[in-house]
Amino acid sequence: MSRNSEAAVQAASKDLRNRAPWYVNVILHIVFSIFAFLCLAPLLLLVMVSLTPETVLLRNGYSFFPETFTLEAYRFLFQKAGMVFNAYGVTIFIVILGTASSLLITALYAYPISRLDFPFARFFSLFIVITLLFSGGLTASYLINVRALGLRNSIWALILPGLANAFHIIIARTFFRLSIPTSLMESARIDGAGEWRILFRIVLPLSLPLLATLGLFCTFSFWNDWFRALLYIENRQLYPLQYVMMRALMNLQELQKNIASGAMNSEEAMKILAEMPSETLRMAMAIVAIGPIIAVYPFFQRYFISGLTVGAVKG
């Protein structure tokens, strides 16, 4: 949690005179337990379905308490579904390359416009704010990307359009202005350091919390993206994870086709299809795709919230 909210909670609990009465506290615990349960229940259902044997599922439907458990769907997923691993690879590639380049572009853009002595700061700030106000819309973007930039069926279509984010740049600009002492940059300049050196040796090392926040926002947005694949990608080899999931949800045969496409010959493909636990497999795939994000976010959530508070004090 952010340091602020933690401090407030502690202050409130320390000040015994200013506590809500105990029965209010009990009611609050009940209310928030229900809220928390509502948030977790759908995920729990998904996990349970993925662990249900296919035959039990076809008989009883989705249930929070299946009669028996099996790892069949996961075993199948890991052994036969090379498709899913290929998609994992695509997703990891776009997340790493996308996040790294997005952070670099953001830092390189935000630093100059954060400098009060830079005569073009206003112009280049306006240049990005305009993109927040006006947009060409989906149709124009699509036609430009496909016709003019030739991004159809290119992995770059999944990365390039997401690289520059005006909001991130504004947050970074505010952070640089408020948190990096001008005197530090001044003395570095007197010592003969150039702009690049100041940015990479002084400003960025002092901005690690900011970089962590923005990096996480980027990671999530690239990891969770399916829209660009929906628009630009037809080649199965380039499907990212979320898009494979999306297609499997919209159409179960699609999943079967994808998995059978990994087979050596039609005989093997038929055999794979025959023993495939389709319904549960789909849910197992969703769990495998959600897994890493759910596992890491509790450790990083304080950066998300601190990032929002940084953004809230924008100038």
Place this chain on the structure above:
Amino acid sequence: MKRADTIRSPVQRLLRNIRAYRALLLMLLPGVVVFFLFNYLPMFGVIIAFKKIDYSLGILRSPFVWLDNFRFLFATSDAWRITRNTLIYNLVFIACDVFLAVGIAVLMREIWRPAASKLYQTIIIMPYFLSMVVVAYLAYGFLNPDYGYFNKLLESLGLNKIQWYYEPKYWPFILPFIHFWKSLGYRSVVYLAAIAGLDKELYEAAVIDGAGKWAQMTRITLPQLIPTMVVMFLLALGNIFRADFGLFYQVTMNSAMLYNVTDVIDTYVYRALIQMNNIGMSSAASVYQSVVGAITVICANLIVRKLDSSQALF
């Protein structure tokens, strides 16, 4: 030196500045290129809406038809339907987002044990990090017509199954529920952080004066939060013409039976472009959204700037 400055013409000054700040300008270059390609080029692309695109001629040489595409769009009942759906859903989302989130934040602050509060926070912001595809899976777990949890429940109660993805009447409730499920926890935690930033001495003084919890909330917390709430509300209102494509496309499984209550401008533009291959209609709807959207965003920002200039975008 000063004197030399005044003699120079603006052009000379510009050239001198470019030379003096060439390192900083070079840093801006990658960002400028990306913004130009993916934000500015499409802005010029709005001319597509005024043309009849013929791929054999290319975009630039296709003939102009001026407002014909818009005339076709607004002659259909679709234009009214997508505008109505976009506006009503967004109004409900925006109005409730602020009040529910602040309400939850105010309540959460009163939980005695910090560890418990922290645990609740961790859980309720989790849905925010899931993609809409995953959310669609979760919804499908409950709504699947054959095996879904709800239909199994109805069956066990001796009731008829409901074909959720074919029956429009349930969706005006399902979609807002999912919207709040996904983002409410996150918004609440953000407001909780805002409350934590309020001056503690005010509360201490209030306690000494004998103010109870209710008085503290209505006299201290809410009045101080209202400026933030108003700004958030206005900024969201500026985006009222932009719908959450994922929510309306993925969660509804793009079911055509539901379009009357689930079709919004964003989904319409997508379908016209990719599925119906009707570039004229798609670009007209898309430009309609951009233009009206830009007007609402600018108005919202002007009002925000009047109220609190530090929060405005420009």
